[in-house]
Every structure is written in structure tokens, then in C-alpha cells.
Amino acid sequence: MTQLLLAATLLSVGSHSAVAQQEKPWDKIPVPPLREFKPQIPKRIVLKNGIVIFLQEDHELPFVSGYVLIPGGSRDEDPAKVGLVDLYGEAWRNSGTEKLDGDAMDDLLEAKASSINTGGSDDSTYLSWDSLKGDSDQVFGLAMDLLLHPKFRPEKLQLAQKQEATSISRRNDAAAGIAAREGGRLVYGTTSPYGREPELASIGAVSVKDLEDWHAETIGGKLVFAVGGDFDPVAMEAKLRAVLEPLPAVKANAPRHESFSSPKQGIYFIDKEDVNQSNVAIVGLGTDRHNPDMATLVVMNEIFGGGFGSRLFQKIRTEMGLAYAVGGSYGLTWDHPGLFRIALSTKSASTVAATKAALAEVDKLRTTPFTEVELKRAKEQILNSFLFRYDTRDKVLNARVQLEFYGYPENYLELYKAGIEKVTLADLERVAKQYVDPAKLDVLVVGNAKEIQPGLDAVGLGAPKAIDITIPMPRGAGGPNAQ
């Protein structure tokens, strides 16, 4: 079957279909049936208090590692204290516990080539651990002590604040970073939980008490544990139960009430004098994975911006030679709308040409019919590489944790795969028309105004509006070397 599809695919790619119809050398290479493979499914344990544990044995190497995901992340911070979760993630591990401060913990763990880490993201925080098998009881004990009995120390908060201030002061140095950040802010808004940024004032407002309160609040949420590696599952389950069963019943995640709106087709500009290349971001609102059209959107993404064969790559890189980095997708995230984002970088002089070419590709999603060949190629690409979503025990474990954490069915991967198989040309056409609307996309250019000729007016979206990315200085502070 695959060989048939391969031959058919050739028809569209080349302009000389008569030649392409001949059987090519690679068509003659046999592709035997894939060896049957049943990924090892981790054991799922639900405690009476609602905590969920996954155990994934893997005896190849003498390591044991694990992590716990804790609901609640930077999107849930006090808007006056944006950056709190970053500081919490840093200060938690560095502070240590009552019995063992973070520095002593470093000494103890590093001598064993072990680690315990903490951190945070927009929707969660985590604590992870890893050690050689022989040290795993001790390291597990330390990790659980840190989880349940942290002692936040002011000097470690201050250290984290200095580190965070460093990254704030440096966030305008690299153009690609500016484009990624400000592109997201154009869509979500600069004050939204998904668009706001830590500032010197907001991180300065965070106290040790804030970290303690955050910990006390989130640790009661629906925790999901994952442990993988070289352990005895009965003993490991008993150890986890002994620590976790005494905890109170978990609090359910509060429903989220968020509203999102699309941009209104503006063009924005950020001037950067030290670059000879423009970073262009075309941004709009995407969707989440509950969307019933997800499979079709995934196939559309593959055709549009997925890889070497995608429309964006073929046009802007291969055909026009205008970019090294170019790609895009209609973003799908777990529990809130992602970004529809196209990103490319091109020399200053070709900024307008490359931007127009990318916008034209967006438009073509609605106007140029998808072909049978494009559909087949995208499906083959997704389905033939599907195996790599679960080819290691770690990947299977992590996937299970993610589904549990976001409340998706455990056969999600199977449903996803079946969905991809069913996508038709009619689906693609309908979905492109429904979801892709050039009038709901903003264009952002970060580049060197003196070099961009013709100017951005020539994109045809009106005069570009400047975005001020000056780093606000807190009152009384000299602040970093702002540019």
C-alpha cells in the first residue's frame, strides 16, 4: 500500500508527471510489515485522596527517576507579582527543607550524581528527582521531604530575584526572542495571564510569605506522580502510598473563565539597530486539543508549515531563498487556545517580499485547493512516524501523565491516530475556511528600520505601529542598561 501511495505522491510534486509516473528506484525497495509492538503501559494507581500515581518499570539502566506535576502556574499569579512562579521554582529547591538546606542538599546529591529539581510553567509547577538505583531510597526520601516540608529562605528568594532580573534586562538583546514574546502578547494582550511578562517591579514585590502561600495553596491540588526506571513496583507503590496516603483529599481544579479574542489585522514594528535580518511573526489565535477538528488541523499544519515539504518551506526557503528559518502552524494546546503563528527571518532588504509571500500562503489555505497528493503525503508523514510518540518507556509514561493532568481520555493517542486516518480533502477545505482568516492576523516585524527597503507600508496593511519594549524601571532603582 505504501508503495502505491509513494508513486501517487510523485505525480504532484514534479511538473513532469509523465516521467514521474515511471516506477522510481526507491519504489522497488521492499517495505516489510512493521514488527508488532505493544508499548508497555505504566501502572496507574489512584489513591483515596485523589492523588494519581504512574509506575513505569525499565530495567535497562540502573537509574530511578520521578516527578510530580502540581496544578497551578504563572497564569494563576497575582498580576502585581508576575514572575512569582519563576521565583518559586528557583527558590524552592535552592532553599531546601528544615532539616537540610539547599546547599547541603546540593553537596549530598551531586556526590552521588543524583539530582532533585523544581520549576514552573504557565499551568503547573513540578518537583523531579533522579538517582542511581542504589541511592534511590535516600533520594526519594529527600524529594518527598522537599515536597511536603519545604523551608523557603530569604537569601534564596533574593538570589532567584537577581537571576530573574538578569533575564528581564537581557530580554531585548536577541531579535528572535523579542519577536516570539511580543507576537504572543499581540494576540493574548499584554495584561492577560498568557501575555504578561515579569517586570523588575513585579518580581521585587514577591516575598517569602508569597512563596509559602503559593506552596500551601497548590500542594493541595490534584497531584500526578510519575516514577520510572529500575525498581521493584510492589515496593515502590508501598513507599509512595506510605508518603501520600496520609495527605488530605485533593481539591479539584477550579474551572477557568477566560476569554480570548483575535487580532484585527494590524502591522507592528520594533526597531533594532544591531541586526541585518528581520524577524517576522504573523500571529493569531489558535485552538485547544478538545477541538473536534483537531485531526484535520494537524493535517493542515503538516501541509502548511510542517517540514521540508510544507508549502511555507517550499515557497519561502527552497523556491525564493529568502529564509533559513521559516515555519508555522495553527497552534493546539491542552487547555486554552494556542497561537496561530508563522515565523521567519530574512535579510532586511527582503522583509516585505518575504512577509507578503507568507501572507499569500495563509491566503492560499482558503483559496488554493488542497490536493489529494498533499493530503496523502501529510497523512503518511504523521502516521508513519506515529510510532515515535511511544517508542520509549519514558515517552509512554510522560504521555500518560499529560493526559491525566489535562483530563483527556487515556486512549487519546488511538483516537488521535484514527482521526488523522479519516481526514478528507473536504474536511481540509472546510476547516481552512472556518479557522484561517487573514483579517484576524497581526504582523510583527523586529528589524533594522534603516535597512528595510521598501518600508513596511508596502506590505499593504497600513502604516506600521511601533511597539515600545523599553524595560520599565521600578521607582528608585537605576535598573539595568535599558535600550
Place this chain on the structure above:
Amino acid sequence: MRMGIKPQLGTLALLSLVAPLLLSQDLKSFEAKTTTKVLANGLTLIVCERPDAPVFSYATYVDAGDVNDPSGESGLAHMFEHLAFKGTSEVGTTDYPVEKVALAKVEVANDAYEMEFRKRVGQDPAKLATLKKAVTEAQVEAQKYVIPNQFTEIADRNGAVGLNAQTGLDNTIYYWSMPENRLELWAYLESGRLADVVPREFYKERDVVMEERRMRTDSNPIGRLVEQLAATAFVAHNYGRSGVGWPSELSQITATEAMAFHQKYYIGSNIVVAVVGDVRAAEAMPLLEKYFSKVPGGSKPEEMTTVEPKQFAEKTVVIREATQPFFIEGYHRGDYMDKDNSVYDAIADILSNGHVSRLYRSLVRDRQIAAVAQGFSGFPGSKYPGLFAVYAVPVPGHTPEEMREAIHAEIEKLKTQDVTVAELAMFKTRARAGLLHGLADNQGLANQLSEYQSRYGDWRELFRELDRIDAVTAADIRRVANQTFLASNRTSASIEFESPNTGGQKPAAAPNGGAR
């Protein structure tokens, strides 16, 4: 610098009595499942059986990189790597015999254009425009026979993931992963592009690589800085040259030059191909041999004569611009075969690895003047004598000069006091654990097996390196620190913030920032 930096076994590290035992077991178990074969053309094949899931990963390691670019052609090895994705006489063409003629015409037209373009006296603009037009027309004609990106499309449609390549100064690596039932298809594609690459769409791809240079180097403050550091530290060796290529040279590389590079360096004796995963050597080896025997044979290309002369003067580069401050310095050291190679690994580990490291504890934790501070080897390469580099990222309000002083204080300690027993033991423990961790990943293993096979002639050195690590003593560290960390052996590079409005008048302000 590697386009797509990949540090070499930087974080190595043991102490307990358990680990040495584990490692010797590991070497034995790897010997049982790893098969090596050198083909008649000199190409080495490695098959490592790891049959958990029905997938495999491969790495093709070519012992040639941008350090081998001829004079005036910096960026050539990397440019060729891009060409290796453009297909063969069978893949990516509608009619190769006709295309071949058309491609030859592109070269003739381009040569004529370049001849006129480079004229220093009497360049004729009208003639130049005519010649340029002729080049474009020849390209348009050749393009008619191209099926763009067909090579990668075949791979993608057959389930390839992680498809990519990297060119460094020392080497070029090609790699991806695929379902196991595509092994023969992969062997066809990979051997095809090694043996039978066609320089199609070369000049558009050159524009793409120019964009890559703008992205990584020209428009990136750290990219600009490290290019200057290498260019300043090396006066004779090609490690001082831009890896991606100086703009004037990169923009004039021709397909003819790329093919000459291919002919010289892409020969069997210069290539190791490692396959790791659900592959059985008994069945796979004959199949792989059939395909990879197509790669031309020949003896290894001659080694370069240049050896970087001993540095005798301290050198400093300062970039003054509206970018946050940064400091890095480098000291010349021996190559990866140097008897003290593992001593440098020990120094890098003790200075840099984790929150117990000396630079973290001193600059980051206690003095709170840096957000990050680390030392590492292998800049800009490690095949030839390169640099041991140390860098620090100042927190707001602190200067590169403070980084320099604080780093020197730590280096001075290495010269005057023995590292502790605990530090040395920790280095050895972490080296072992690091190696073990790396054995669980098909792609990582393929990369390492091919690299060690190419660099030492035997992949087992990956494990034996630990013996050299175990042999490192505190006295070795002091000796090497004293011979390396000399002012006369140092090149430093820093970014000093300068407001765009001061026009070079005022030194960078260093106000007190941050949050308290």
C-alpha cells in the same frame, strides 16, 4: 562554532564501588550487541542492536568540517552539507542527463559573472548586468528538471523524525530515526547522497545559508562575540575562521567548489555510519554493505600542516554596543588526543557542573555578581588544539571586568591549591553516570559510537575514556592549571553596554538594578 552546537561529553563523572563494575558490564554487553565492519572502500559500518521498539536511528559521521575549507572558501563544508539534502542523480530530478548539462551551464555562466564581479580595475557595470542575467537564465533552465525537496520528502513520508545535519569546524554529521522496516530505504537514500550528490539549486541554497549566518552570527550579540573571540585567539590555524563563512567568501562559493570538497573528503575512509535500534547485524550488514560500497574509496585526505603557534601576548576584544554586558575568555590547550584531555574535563566539571561547582558558588551564589558562570573545552573545536573557555553573564549592575577578576580568582586557586578529595571523586562519579545515561537513547548512541569510532578508530574508547578519567589526580589538575592559565596564553572578549545615543563618549553605565 558548530552550526547547531553540540557539546562533547562535557559533563562526565564516580565514587562508589558499584559504578566501575556496572561500566565493565556495559562494555561487555555492548560488545555482544555491536558489530563493526570496514568495507573495501574504507567506510566503517557499526550496527548496535537495541531491539526494544521497532525503530532505528543512524548517524553518518564525516571526518571533515569547516576547518578543511580551502582558503577563500570559508563556509564550504557547511554549504556542502546543505547540498546533501538536494538529492541525487535519481532522487529530485525529472531527467538527470538533461539536468546535468543545464547545471554545467550554470557553472559556466556563474564563473563568467564572478570573473567580472571580482575585477578590481575596469569592471563594466553593463557587462556585469548581462552576465548576471545569463546566470539567472541558466538557473531557470536547470530548475525545470528539479523536484524540490524530494529527498527529504521520501524520508518524511516514510516516517523519518529528527531529520537533520550539523556541520562544525571538526566534522559533519547527518542523522535521523525511522521505523525499522525502512532500513533498506534509508540505506538507499543515505548511501545515495554520500556517493552521488547533485549540485542542484545551489545558488538559492547559498542565499539560505547567508540567512543562517545573519541569524546565528550577524544579528546575535553572542554570535558576533564568539566569532571575534576565535578570530582573535588564533593567528594561523583555521579555528580562527568563521565556521559558517565570512560573508564575502560564503556569498561567492560555487557549486564546483562544493563538489571538489565532496570529491576530496566524502570518501569511504573518512566516513563512519552507525545504526542503533531494532536492527539485526547478521541480516543488516550485507544489505548495508551493498549500498554503502557505492561510496568512492581512496586513502584519507592529507592532514593540514598548520599548527597554531604558541601565543605570547595577551589579547582582548571589546564590543561596545547597546547590548547587555557579557564576558568570555579562552586559553589555548591541546587537542582531544592530548594526554591531559581528561584533566581538562576535570577542571571544567569542578568549575562548572551544577550548584556545587566553584564558579556557581563563588560568582552566582555568594558574590551574586553573575547569573551564570561556566568553563568548557572544545571551543571552537577539539580535533585540533583549541581553547579552554570560561564565561560569565553579569547580573544587572555588574561589569565584565568584575567577571574577569572573579574568574581569575577561581583559576588562581586551581593553580595554588589541590582540589579536594570530594571534588575529584564527584567528577569521576558524575562522568560514569553521565555515560550511563547516554546509553539509553538510540540517536545519542549512534552519534557517540560513530564519533568515537572516527576519532579513535574504535568505538570502545567511549567506555575506556573512563579509565583516563579515573586516573586524574589533584596534582594533575594543579599542573595543567599552571601550564594553561597564563595571561600570555589568554584571549578575552567582552560586550560593554553602550547606549546608542552616547556615540562612544560615555562608558557603559553600571547602575544598581535588580529587585530586592
